[in-house]
Amino acid sequence: MADYTYRQAKSADPKAPLFVVFHGTGGDENQFFELASELLPGARIIAPRGDVSEGGALRYFKRTAEGVYDMADLALRTTQMIAFVAARKAESEPAAVIGLGYSNGANILAAAQFAAPDLFDASVLMHPLIPFTPPLADFSGRRVLITAGQRDPICPAPLSQRLADYFTAQGAQTGLFWHPGGHELRPEELRETQSFLAPWRA
Template identity: 40%
Template sequence: MTADVENLSFVHRFVPGEDASRAPLLLLHGTGGDENDLIALGRRVAPGAALLSPRGKVLEGGMPRFFRRIREGVFDEDDLRRRAAELADFIAEARAAYGLAAPVALGFSNGANIAAALLLLHPQALAGAVLLRPMAPLAHPPRPDLSGRPVLMLSGAMDPIVPEENAARLASELRAGGAEVRHEVLPASHGLSQADMTLAGAFLARLASA
């Protein structure tokens, strides 16, 4: 290791990988989660992958998040941009500390939104992403070079939080940068279903075999 892992800029958990064919997973929890929240999910959908799971630094009613929001569905974009930059810096620190390749983000809800912001604002930070119930994070996003970057988006047809149009707009924004986006709308609400696990696992297995 080339850095002091005790002094990285986010509280986090790291699980070393056992399968060198798999990209590391960057696990990004939803509102109220923490660095432990998605470890079991990561192990399930990407067996043997290294897992890097930071805790969001923003508190909303005592619940960790990755960036502030004004109200549900309305983001504080200045804070979002600042927090995305902090997270990109953490990824670089952790890669040096743990000897990791660029990770694939696996984010749920608020974690999916910060992952989408990373793709749009700091595309070098990620090798791809699985976005579970994401929203478009920026009103006027840049158009980064995402050529060939694999992205799986899984939305819920009965999601009361994420409008169908909003998720479709994010898929279009990522495709405009050249990302290879697969967007599935599942018969689900905002919570995760067995179909999410199955599709995410198959997507990550294909990346490992590519």
């Protein structure tokens, strides 16, 4: 199992949701930590730091170009991340395991879901880019929210739509929220995320 460096906010309630948040390229475990506590107060928050460096920018897996992934490395890092999240889950008795990731963080979160559909009860994938065909999986009873920019130059809109269609076809309760901008996070998608997470708020 990868020994990720991570930041944690413990909850007094052992059954509090486990909220795992994944940063984007160039971020770290602090990027969304405070936001996570605002989105899901009372949750046990875990924020792992990506352990791949791309010119000094932290990521969760290697790539050879924009949108061109090192698939062998992605498979390895996905296995490691699944083991990491499973170990954190075993430390308490969470009522739910929820993931949130942005850009590269959304990509490793989605990859973990493809490989272990039962690990996350719900996920928020912000501006994901999945340029490959995911495997068949059973996401019945799972909830997924994808947020995307209609003019995102990094994550083309057709691929965001294709990912949403995939989760729907595999049985997930799927939402797709668009904003009119690009790859940046906007207040309206954060409000949509907050609404999506409402069932697990303390």
